[in-house]
Amino acid sequence: MRGDEEARENEAAPRERRQKGRTVAHYCHMLRAFEFWHRKCMHLSFQAFCHFKLRLYSAYKTLLPWLSAVKETGFEKITNEMVHRVSSLGLDSARRQQQQSPDAESAKHVSAPSMSEVTCNWSNRHSDTCKMEGDLRIHGMAGTVYVLSSSNFRPNNSTITIRPYTRKWEQETMLRIREVSIRSTAPEPFSFVIPPKCTVRHDVPAVVFSTGGCGTNFFHAMTDLIVPLYITAREHNGHVQLLVADYQPEWVAKFRPILTALSIYPVIDFDADTAVRCFPSAHVGLESHRILGINPALSRNSYTMMGFRDFLRDVFSLRRPWATPxxxxxxxxxxxxxxxxxxxxxxxxxxxxxxxxxxxxxxxxxxxxxxxxxxxxxxxxxxxxxxxxxxxxxxxxxxxxxxxxxxxxxxxxxxxxxxxxxxxxxxxxxxxxxxxxxxxxxxxxxxxxxxxxxxxxxxxxxxxxxxxxxxxxxxxxxxxxxxxxxxxxxxxxxxxxxxxxx
CATH class of the missing domain: 3.40.50 (Rossmann fold)
Incomplete structure (x- = not known):
């Protein structure tokens, strides 16, 4: 009996040593990762640093009981080193706070990371729209808008899609419209998405919409596109960049006088655009209220159809504002x-x-x-x-x-x-x-x-x-x-x- 027990112990010993060896190697690697992030923390803003410290300490507390159960000198050294690293973050934080300007609120404002924001409206019967501000990167050929450091980022809404046309109740029509993905990233330092770098920078807003529906028909061109585009883009007084998905050259040519009056910049073919364009704000989809109409109560600038017709009269230099008896x-x-x-x-x-x-x-x-x-x-x-x-x-x-x-x-x-x-x-x-x-x-x-x-x-x-x-x-x-x-x-x-x- 005793011989059998000794044999089983001899067989188990190599397995235990191998397991401990793998675990030691794994957590040595983890220590090196902790050292890397410890150095990275030196360059974080104070607000972001505090968030990171909490995450790091939480991970450490989860691992510590299991590590402590292993009675090995090497493991004790690892855990002690991890304790030292996490604790030193707090000391480094205190030193950084002492080095800051006495005007704490001002310093906090200066050091706080810039945040982006996305707001979408899915309730409109005619169209879905998303507005965003902050660090935005639009890659037309990829059909993607990147929103960096989104303040309302959630894992379940990190990527949303939208078809930027104004007849969303017509499923057959909407299937012809190209989807645009809006991909949000978490605030630094928690973002693991590496967005493409800007190749072109704009200092004006962007408006993304599609001409792929029924736009060649004049009624639909007006009610589905021109009136909604007026509602959406007119407030920028020409200082807005139009990006057109499902680009139709004949449509753009026909309505160029109106497009030129709404934007002083050439229209961009969204689908063929290889550039990564950075914008301070963007509007994906067009605001639409009713057939050939505008609801002033829903318009940010109280636009009206009378005003829209005055706009058209200016575009085409029409002479008669009023018909008289x-x-x-x-x-x-x-x-x-x-x-x-x-x-x-x-x-x-x-x-x-x-x-x-x-x-x-x-x-x-x-x-x-x-x-x-x-x-x-x-x-x-x-x-x-x-x-x-x-x-x-x-x-x-x-x-x-x-x-x-x-x-x-x-x-x-x-x-x-x-x-x-x-x-x-x-x-x-x-x-x-x-x-x-x-x-x-x-x-x-x-x-x-x-x-x-x-x-x-x-x-x-x-x-x-x-x-x-x-x-x-x-x-x-x-x-x-x-x-x-x-x-x-x-x-x-x-x-x-x-x-x-x-």
Whole structure:
């Protein structure tokens, strides 16, 4: 029996010695690490130094009981050395405090590390946005914004992603938008992220947004991008750098006059930008309040749509700020622009409609699809008019160029479209300082009567068409309008009377 016990002890001894050897080597390495951080502490600010000391001492207290249980001279030497190192930090701290200026508050302010801050808003129905200030580094090609020494850093929010476009309720649209990552680092000395070094430094804020949604459509360009960009960037009076994800050269070229008025710097193609750009502050995503509208209560500078239209008038050097009543006895005629469509929602008897308008006393100007492509040209034409008329569509967005007190007349196609059409153009009109009139086409004025019998749901239950998911192809893409000229003339006579005097 005794021989068996001695044999087991002899077998265990080598294993115990090997384990102790590995442990000694491991904690010798730890001691060297402690020595490194001890030297590093000499260069920390006092505030950061105190945080580090607490962490170091906590780690030491965790290890000490286990180390003390090992009865080896080498281990006792290690633990004593660690105690000495941790304790010496306190002595060094006291010496540093004694060497500081008597004005403790001032010294503390000077030595405190600069902190960055990130604030995000996820509650807006239209868009997610993040604002940040401090040490910011933007690497466009990597799609990343680095926020160094974030004061509100948490491990669970160290990296967040955002799609900087303003139709977040449309999942299909948002999937086309490039994600931008915002990566925050912990305050020094606890950050283990090594951010890229600045290659370009800016002393103005950055605004990051995408043109990858529906921006080529003029209605969406205005409501999804231009109005939100005005809300977000106008306060900087041109001293802001625009970075565009999902860069579309044709979009930037078309809206360059507006972009130039919002920023004095060339627009940067975010996705192709290899530089690491450092900014003092940044705004990822655009503020958006409503369709073709601004809520002054939500705007930091109480911006309004009237102010936005004044801004556009300045951009395009438009002459008429206000539309005034025309005296019929003077021989002058109120000017009306008729916005025409092609391929869908076209007025099939436009010649008769124009003749009826002229017969009422309007000076009629026709603007077809080729005319509205030149934004500066159509802006001048619309601003010279008192009234705009057209079938529901993106062309009516040019109402932003009408003078204040102008009138917009929307022809609504058949298909129970009154409320969605009013939502797009009727509801925004009052905030723009415009009067809104709608002319709703009836079942006799739609070309759908040549495609479907009168007992078809297209006529008896248009809402069922919407529920089936065929609203767009049936009522927006699938019909044209043949105006009842007598009915149309009667409606426009009221408009004429409202903008003229004896």
């Amino acid at each position: 025309v005296s019929r006895s003077s021989g002058q005629k109120p000017r009306l622009v008729f916005v025409l469509r092609r391929h869908s929602r076209e007025v099939t008897n436009e010649v008769d409609a124009i003749a009826a308008l002229a017969g009422l006393g309007f000076e009629v100007v026709v603007a077809g699809p080729e005319d509205v492509r030149d934004m500066a040209k159509i802006a001048g034409v619309v601003n010279s008019c008192d009234v705009m008329v057209g079938v529901h569509g993106a062309g009516l967005t040019n109402m932003v160029f009408l003078p204040h007190n102008g009138t917009i007349v929307q022809i609504i196609p058949w298909g129970n479209l009154k409320y969605p059409c009013r939502f797009d153009f009727g509801d925004p009109a009052p905030d723009m300082g415009l009067r809104y009139v709608e002319y709703e086409a009836n079942a006799e004025e739609t070309t759908l009567k040549y495609k479907y019998p009168r007992d078809h749901p297209v006529f008896t239950d248009p809402i069922s068409i919407e529920r089936s998911g065929k609203l767009w192809e049936t009522f927006l893409e699938g019909q044209n309008v043949t105006l009842d000229i007598d009915r149309f003339r009667e409606a426009m006579q009221q408009v004429y009377n409202s903008i003229t005097t004896e």
